[in-house]
Amino acid sequence: MPKFMVLVPGSAESEAGVMPPTELFEEMAAYNNQLAKAGVLLAAEGLKPTSAAAKVRFDDTERRTVIDGPFTEAKEIIAGYWLLQASSLEEALEWVKRAPFGGGVTLEVRPIGSMDELGLEFSPELREAQQQLRQQLGQ
Template sequence: MRFMVIVKADQDSEAGVLPTQELLAEMGKYNEELVKAGVMLAGEGLQASSKGARVKFHGGKRTSVIDGPFSETKELVAGFWLWQVRSKEEAIEWLKRAPFGDGAEVEIRQVFEAEDFGAEFTPELREQEERLRAEVARRQ
């Protein structure tokens, strides 16, 4: 099972405050454990929303582009991991070991797999998806 581990933003991350050298070292060690265990597939921190934009759609057409920053800090994402684990419980156990301080909030969400879509995900669509994933892998 794959899980997206979503690190929520806070006032510091939205203000562009960078982590300390100590926290970077702790996170590096934690990420190394995830990689050695075969859990971590990807992970990145994100710039503050002031450097981003939102694109809204209606009726299949783009209706607006809104430049950041965005006001609801607690709803914003500061970073993420993509993990491969056996269960949500295993993801939670890994997350409990993360070097976050007081007030940090992290969300865990299971990623859809092809079989989750049932018959609507036709053999042709599956083939297209596999082809796209292979192309992405070649480019990395």
């Protein structure tokens, strides 16, 4: 069954570590319970502000540069996510439209690629190694 990543954008408030009101936590818990009971929810987490984060830039094949947060591009900040499993993008969108948000929040819903969609460059040996890794992870 297809999987979808739902990205929740950050805001000035989430970056400042401001917690949402209790009512929103309650609404979110009820929404997550609906997703779980329907067998759609695989994971859901909030992320800490970018002040607690770091990025790794790959300068070339050997050099890596660590960039400590906070990060200033607010439009690129993700405050949380859901990992959903649904029969189609349309079904995933129907679930996402029920999320307890308002105020112009825009959630991004992205299909997660599968091995079946990869080309010939993803050889049978690589497919087998990926399958073994998924078995190790219990997927």
